[in-house]
Amino acid sequence: MIEGQINLLRERKEAIFAEWYEAILSSYPSEAKGYWRVGKDPFANPAGNIIREATNNILKYLLEESDKDEMMLSLKNFIRLRAVHDLSPSKALEFIIFLKEIIRKDVENNTARSVNMPDLIAELRVLELKIDKLLLVAFDIYAECRQKVYEIRVNEVKRLTFGLLKESNLLSDMPD
Secondary structure: OOHHHHHHHHHOHHHHHHHHHHHHHOOOOHHHHHHHHHOOOOOOOHHHHHHHHHHHHHHHHHHHOOOHHHHHHHHHHHHHHHHHOOOOHHHHHHHHHHHHHHHHHHHHHHOOOOOOHHHHHHHHHHHHHHHHHHHHHHHHHHHHHHHHHHHHHHHHHHHHHHHHHHHOOOOOOOOO
């Protein structure tokens, strides 16, 4: 971004974070989001903490180019949370699209009219490209997590079926 514009986004990081966090919470049922909004204790409210940590680390990574590993770890934790909620891929990952919309709106509302628009547009595209790449990585993580959930479910069904068959004496011993 143009140095003045990226600084403005950095200065407005808390406002962007708050709007993004609220947009994410809006994708959950009302009883969950009410608690996640106010419960700040990571032990009493682990889901809310995971969401807060991931959104904060993603913003820091995008706006301040902070540690990618820290951001990826919190992104994975957040995607795992979304994966076990049995959301469709588009619903599970829409939070990344929310961020693009929020940043665009923020830039539009807080950019001085004297800014060189071609430069601003070019720099905004660079930021949006980083967000798009993040979306692709998030999709890979989500697909991997859903695969693991399905494997766990299949193994549980197998275990239960085997137990029922054994209990009902419907299994015969296999000769060596």
